[in-house]
Amino acid sequence: MNKDIVDKIKANPDYQELVSKRSSFSIKLTVAMLVVYFTFILTIAFDPSALGTPLSSNSVTTIGIPIGIAIIIFAFILTGIYTKRANGEFDDLANKIKRTMKED
DSSP, rough: HHHHHHHHHHHHHHHHHHHHHHHHHHHHHHHHHHHHHHHHHHHHHHHHHHHBBBBBTTOOOOHHHHHHHHHHHHHHHHHHHHHHHHHIIIHHHHHHHHHHHHHH
C-alpha cells in the first residue's frame, strides 16, 4: 500500500474511532475472561477443597467440573458478543472509512 494512503487512513477520524472502540472493547472482554479464568486457577491452587466438593453425597463429580464447563461456555459467549459487535458497529465504521477513501 502506498504510504500516502496509509497516512490518510490513519488521519481519518473514523479510523481513529474504530481503533479506539475496538481496542477498548477487546481489552474489556479480555480482562473479564482473565479474571474468571485466573479466579478458577487460583482457587484450585490455594483452596482445592472448595472445587473438590462432591455435587451430592454419593457423587464422584465435584463442583469444579460444572464450574470449568461454565468457564468454557463463558469464553464462547464472549466470543459471540465480540463477533456480533464486530459484524455490526465495527464493520459499519470500516465500510465508512472505505467509502471515504474511495471518494478522495
